[in-house]
Amino acid sequence: MARPLLRPLRSCRNPLVYPLFCAPRISLIPATSAIPNQHNQLRRLSRDLPSHHRRLYHSQHHPDPPPHEYTNSQTTILTAALKHVPTHGFTRAALTLGARDTGFLDVSIQLLPRGEFDLILFWLASRRGLLRAAVEQNGLLKSPDSNLVSVEEKTIKLIMERLRMNTEINHQWQDALALMSLPSHIPLSLSELHALSSDILHLAGDASVDASWYTKRLSVSAIYASAEVVMTRDSSPDLAATEAFVTRRIEDSKAIGDKLTGVKQCLGFMGSTAVGLGRSWGLKI
Amino acid sequence: MSSRTLWRSLHLASRRRVALTETSYRCFSCSRQSLADPKSDHERMTHFGFSNVPESKKESMVGHVFSSVASSYDTMNDLMSLGIHRLWKDHFVRSLDPGSALPSRDGDNAGKGWNILDIAGGTGDIAFRMLDHATNINHDHNTRVTIADINAEMLAEGKKRSIETPYYNTDRLSFMQGNAEHMPSIPDNSVDLYTVVFGIRNFTDKQAALVEAHRVLKPGGVFACMEFSKVDNALFNAVYKNWSFSAIPLIGQLVAGDRESYQYLVESIEKFPSQEEFRGMIQKAGFMIPGRGFENLTGGIAAIHKGIKPLTKA
Numbered sequence: 001m002a003r004p005l006l007r008p009l010r011s012c013r014n015p016l017v018y019p020l021f022c023a024p025r026i027s028l029i030p031a032t033s034a035i036p037n038q039h040n041q042l043r044r045l046s047r048d049l050p051s052h053h054r055r056l057y058h059s060q061h062h063p064d065p066p067p068h069e070y071t072n073s074q075t076t077i078l079t080a081a082l083k084h085v086p087t088h089g090f091t092r093a094a095l096t097l098g099a100r101d102t103g104f105l106d107v108s109i110q111l112l113p114r115g116e117f118d119l120i121l122f123w124l125a126s127r128r129g130l131l132r133a134a135v136e137q138n139g140l141l142k143s144p145d146s147n148l149v150s151v152e153e154k155t156i157k158l159i160m161e162r163l164r165m166n167t168e169i170n171h172q173w174q175d176a177l178a179l180m181s182l183p184s185h186i187p188l189s190l191s192e193l194h195a196l197s198s199d200i201l202h203l204a205g206d207a208s209v210d211a212s213w214y215t216k217r218l219s220v221s222a223i224y225a226s227a228e229v230v231m232t233r234d235s236s237p238d239l240a241a242t243e244a245f246v247t248r249r250i251e252d253s254k255a256i257g258d259k260l261t262g263v264k265q266c267l268g269f270m271g272s273t274a275v276g277l278g279r280s281w282g283l284k285i
Numbered sequence: 286m287s288s289r290t291l292w293r294s295l296h297l298a299s300r301r302r303v304a305l306t307e308t309s310y311r312c313f314s315c316s317r318q319s320l321a322d323p324k325s326d327h328e329r330m331t332h333f334g335f336s337n338v339p340e341s342k343k344e345s346m347v348g349h350v351f352s353s354v355a356s357s358y359d360t361m362n363d364l365m366s367l368g369i370h371r372l373w374k375d376h377f378v379r380s381l382d383p384g385s386a387l388p389s390r391d392g393d394n395a396g397k398g399w400n401i402l403d404i405a406g407g408t409g410d411i412a413f414r415m416l417d418h419a420t421n422i423n424h425d426h427n428t429r430v431t432i433a434d435i436n437a438e439m440l441a442e443g444k445k446r447s448i449e450t451p452y453y454n455t456d457r458l459s460f461m462q463g464n465a466e467h468m469p470s471i472p473d474n475s476v477d478l479y480t481v482v483f484g485i486r487n488f489t490d491k492q493a494a495l496v497e498a499h500r501v502l503k504p505g506g507v508f509a510c511m512e513f514s515k516v517d518n519a520l521f522n523a524v525y526k527n528w529s530f531s532a533i534p535l536i537g538q539l540v541a542g543d544r545e546s547y548q549y550l551v552e553s554i555e556k557f558p559s560q561e562e563f564r565g566m567i568q569k570a571g572f573m574i575p576g577r578g579f580e581n582l583t584g585g586i587a588a589i590h591k592g593i594k595p596l597t598k599a
Contacts (some may be wrong), residue, residue: 073596092382103596104596105477105505105506106387107383107506108505108507108593110381110575114576
């Protein structure tokens with residue numbers, strides 16, 4: 001049954017002819033043959049997924065990577081150690097106490113080759129995972145009282161949500177920032193920052209596919225990092241000062257973006273005018 | 286006619302090659318040949334430098350090497366490594382951070398202080414460093430070290446040196462002569478930290494020693510090993526190999542008056558498995574590997590390997 005129906009496809013090897021004459025026929029071929037079956041599946045997949053799960057540059061066929069790459073024993077020690085961070089800071093003492101709490105020995109913190117920096121990385125990665133869970137499972141951005149529409153508003157909401165997670169360890173965070181800015185730690189700190197800004201933008205529903213993909217992540221990274229520093233000095237109730245700071249910075253970056261687009265557009269017009277003018281004078285351009 | 290001469294020269298050439306293989310020429314280790322006994326087929330062989338020896342013999346041969354170098358051990362190490370071995374050892378101890386800085390709480394598994402076993406640490410340079418670190422950095426006066434070595438003369442050297450340390454004749458430092466592959470005097474699950482620095486290379490059966498380490502360590506205890514390893518940079522490797530095969534035996538001859546032992550030293554370094562292989566052996570013994578599992582020092586001349594004994598699930 002499939003054979004005679006597939007035959008017309010063979011005459012369509014020419015790529016120029018194929019879309020013109022053969023493309024409509026594909027829909028006529030029943031779903032038993034292999035090629036259209038795949039087409040249908042793909043179409044169904046993209047149709048069935050709710051728009052919320054539409055993740056650009058994220059594979060739909062693979063599960064989300066875990067937010068960190070620590071093994072079970074490492075995670076056990078680190079999770080227990082996080083409870084001691086408010087009192088002991090991001091130090092070896094917190095790690096040691098975490099190891100003791102979970103039945104390990106003092107020496108077992110050798111399991112974490114980077115020591116206290118591992119504790120910071122684990123904090124960052126696990127909070128990032130929590131942020132993702134808050135949006136995807138608890139519907140953080142879907143609450144009825146909030147009427148968040150634009151990507152910017154959602155971004156502010158997400159940045160503030162992430163910063164609020166730091167509240168309990170706010171007094172220790174300056175030390176952690178200092179540790180993260182050591183030359184040997186900078187690459188990992190930056191990649192974690194990029195992962196966070198990428199997650200925030202993705203969760204906020206940003207769908208850019210051009211160079212602004214990079215600039216947006218860069219600006220969100222910069223805003224988040226500076227907001228963290230502001231927050232360590234913030235004593236206002238419910239982080240009002242930090243929130244105002246973040247809102248201003250987002251507005252700034254939007255204003256700068258708009259200005260840049262305007263300048264680019266203006267330069268483009270002027271360029272094409274100049275080219276048109278030259279051509280009308282007989283220049284060969 | 287011409288084809289015949291061609292055939293003859295080829296024939297001669299092949300004959301010459303056969304003659305070469307018969308003498309099994311080894312460029313670096315001619316001196317070792319006399320030591321290698323004629324092999325007995327029914328006994329398992331192991332390597333001693335570049336030569337193969339029966340397993341039962343290696344122990345005594347290594348013993349002979351270290352007996353002869355015990356007195357000049359430190360001077361030689363300084364000359365051979367240009368003093369870098371001290372930096373390595375300091376780094377090794379600092380990264381392990383021995384001693385508990387925090388007072389122990391009720392209900393902690395960890396007892397007071399660490400129980401450290403320093404294998405092949407005859408002259409005590411690692412043991413004294415660890416005790417110093419525990420005392421001066423972590424203010425822990427309970428951490429104790431047992432130095433174990435198979436070689437009585439190296440142990441005697443360590444005892445002699447310990448007189449000058451504050452740990453002499455205290456319960457914080459003890460000496461034990463024994464084979465790391467089988468230590469019945471040390472009970473199961475009793476050691477916090479097991480270190481072996483530049484020693485495991487000389488063991489007859491490395492895997493057995495790793496299994497024994499796994500036995501004596503407490504759950505959560507750490508196996509830490511520093512050993513010569515493989516240099517990853519080809520250019521640096523050429524320089525390093527030149528140094529180790531030409532200069533080190535020469536220095537040994539001039540300073541310690543013993544070329545053979547230092548020839549063995551460089552050959553045993555060459556024979557030791559690479560970082561990845563040795564990490565596999567540690568994993569095979571049942572240890573968890575933190576991160577990449579090893580840390581290269583000075584481009585891979587030496588490497589620090591670590592393994593952690595997992596907690597047993599109750």
